[in-house]
Amino acid sequence: MQLMEAYAACMACPVRSNSFCDAVPMSDLDSLGKARRLIRFNRRQTIVCEGAPATALFSIVSGVVKLYRSLADGRTQITGFRFPGEFFAAPHSGRYTTTVEALTSVEACCFPRSRLNRLSQRFPEIQTNLIEMNHQHLAAAENQIFLLGRKTAREKVASFLLWYREKLDQEKISEDRRMSLPMTRTEVADFLGLTTETVSRVLTGLAREKMLAIDKSHSITLLDVASLRRASGL
Amino acid sequence: MQLMEAYAACMACPVRSNSFCDAVPMSDLDSLGKARRLIRFNRRQTIVCEGAPATALFSIVSGVVKLYRSLADGRTQITGFRFPGEFFAAPHSGRYTTTVEALTSVEACCFPRSRLNRLSQRFPEIQTNLIEMNHQHLAAAENQIFLLGRKTAREKVASFLLWYREKLDQEKISEDRRMSLPMTRTEVADFLGLTTETVSRVLTGLAREKMLAIDKSHSITLLDVASLRRASGL
DNA sequence: CGTGGTTTTGAGCCCGTTCAAGTATCGTGG
DNA sequence: CCACGATACTTGAACGGGCTCAAAACCACG
Numbered sequence: 001m002q003l004m005e006a007y008a009a010c011m012a013c014p015v016r017s018n019s020f021c022d023a024v025p026m027s028d029l030d031s032l033g034k035a036r037r038l039i040r041f042n043r044r045q046t047i048v049c050e051g052a053p054a055t056a057l058f059s060i061v062s063g064v065v066k067l068y069r070s071l072a073d074g075r076t077q078i079t080g081f082r083f084p085g086e087f088f089a090a091p092h093s094g095r096y097t098t099t100v101e102a103l104t105s106v107e108a109c110c111f112p113r114s115r116l117n118r119l120s121q122r123f124p125e126i127q128t129n130l131i132e133m134n135h136q137h138l139a140a141a142e143n144q145i146f147l148l149g150r151k152t153a154r155e156k157v158a159s160f161l162l163w164y165r166e167k168l169d170q171e172k173i174s175e176d177r178r179m180s181l182p183m184t185r186t187e188v189a190d191f192l193g194l195t196t197e198t199v200s201r202v203l204t205g206l207a208r209e210k211m212l213a214i215d216k217s218h219s220i221t222l223l224d225v226a227s228l229r230r231a232s233g234l
Numbered sequence: 235m236q237l238m239e240a241y242a243a244c245m246a247c248p249v250r251s252n253s254f255c256d257a258v259p260m261s262d263l264d265s266l267g268k269a270r271r272l273i274r275f276n277r278r279q280t281i282v283c284e285g286a287p288a289t290a291l292f293s294i295v296s297g298v299v300k301l302y303r304s305l306a307d308g309r310t311q312i313t314g315f316r317f318p319g320e321f322f323a324a325p326h327s328g329r330y331t332t333t334v335e336a337l338t339s340v341e342a343c344c345f346p347r348s349r350l351n352r353l354s355q356r357f358p359e360i361q362t363n364l365i366e367m368n369h370q371h372l373a374a375a376e377n378q379i380f381l382l383g384r385k386t387a388r389e390k391v392a393s394f395l396l397w398y399r400e401k402l403d404q405e406k407i408s409e410d411r412r413m414s415l416p417m418t419r420t421e422v423a424d425f426l427g428l429t430t431e432t433v434s435r436v437l438t439g440l441a442r443e444k445m446l447a448i449d450k451s452h453s454i455t456l457l458d459v460a461s462l463r464r465a466s467g468l
Numbered sequence: 469c470g471t472g473g474t475t476t477t478g479a480g481c482c483c484g485t486t487c488a489a490g491t492a493t494c495g496t497g498g
Numbered sequence: 499c500c501a502c503g504a505t506a507c508t509t510g511a512a513c514g515g516g517c518t519c520a521a522a523a524c525c526a527c528g
Contacts, residue, residue, distance in 0.1 A: 137372060152484090193382060430476095
């Protein structure tokens with residue numbers, strides 16, 4: 001039966017306790033399951049488009065997405081990334097404010113606005129969780145604003161690496177000291193307000209100074225976190 | 235009586251319909267009034283400090299504030315401004331994420347967290363409003379991220395002027411075509427990720443091109459909005 | 469009418485960009 | 499499994515937008 005499936009899906013959800021779904025008690029997981037639909041996306045696939053009517057909210061089960069805006073002349077700026085447990089596709093006056101694209105293969109729960117509204121009337125703590133997570137996103141945006149406005153290329157790249165390392169540490173088991181970036185050099189550049197060339201140059205520079213090691217481009221090991229922290233401008 | 239005063243205060247509040255307080259029905263304005271305390275701040279006065287325990291949320295009745303972060307070496311970045319009807323001092327893991335300072339004389343309602351929580355249990359629509367406004371703040375942050383990461387000095391300044399003009403138009407009666415900036419050149423620079431000198435140079439440049447007129451530095455008239463929009467990179 | 473702060477203007481420099489070439493990496497089909 | 503083409507990454511040389519440093523002009527306030 002569908003009911004059982006929905007219940008089982010949310011019951012077994014690996015990120016429930018990290019997501020806003022945490023507000024729904026175990027006994028009501030079937031209501032939760034019925035409000036959402038699990039969708040899979042491939043790397044490079046666009047999930048929502050900037051400016052389109054905001055019909056749903058997405059909560060990530062696995063994978064990473066980027067949020068970005070771009071101009072007609074090609075200039076692109078990534079405004080943030082979202083990881084498992086986090087949501088995306090916040091509306092402003094009824095429309096999505098950024099385009100969202102999958103960086104890896106992604107599983108996400110799609111909650112149509114209307115159903116989510118009904119659900120959060122039954123479980124008001126959903127709203128509390130959403131507010132809490134919104135504040136986290138805002139704090140992350142403030143970090144990025146400071147970084148973009150006031151940091152040098154070197155500081156930007158060092159900050160980025162330390163930030164991603166921390167994300168990995170709190171998301172999953174920290175694999176080992178090596179970490180593999182799901183984003184390309186261009187995407188790192190579009191996040192940090194730099195060009196691909198500069199990101200590449202700074203990375204090889206930091207590698208020459210033995211703060212990190214690069215193997216196969218996307219696989220990076222942070223060798224000297226203390227020096228990196230100093231290089232990041234705190 | 236205190237009760238009457240509180241009731242009268244919120245009853246007469248000029249920004250109630252634009253603030254999250256809108257969620258409280260007229261018949262319950264006394265509960266609202268008792269949850270908050272009206273505080274006045276002078277220009278230049280610090281209202282909350284980055285990193286301090288987040289004990290209250292503030293809603294602006296009149297005036298403008300700036301939110302900013304700064305480093306020990308003096309680098310400062312303004313992450314946003316807040317206007318009448320908007321709130322500030324969002325917490326992240328229990329602490330304020332930015333310092334907030336009054337740009338003009340400011341009247342703000344201070345809501346201690348505990349009272350606000352009790353109030354929003356009685357009136358859940360408060361949470362809905364807070365979420366809505368949070369999304370607006372996030373959208374504003376995304377705008378600024380794009381601006382900081384990908385726009386030229388000229389585009390930044392033009393965008394800023396148009397943005398502020400729009401704010402004025404929707405906040406109050408649009409005075410006339412002249413507008414007076416509540417922020418100094420340094421504050422504009424700290425908002426746009428530039429130096430004071432560059433802001434000044436770009437402004438005189440735009441004035442030479444007859445897109446605007448400057449009288450007394452803080453009083454600016456936008457003469458050619460269409461050209462400015464083109465100069466802002468859309 | 470001075471005094472301190474803000475704004476403007478000027479000259480020179482530097483960080484990050486641009487343009488261009490060369491190298492590694494990955495996916496695909498033979 | 500390898501050859502191939504496409505894409506991503508690195509490296510180099512030269513340019514330029516915005517910064518730095520310095521000084522002059524302007525303004526508000528006593």
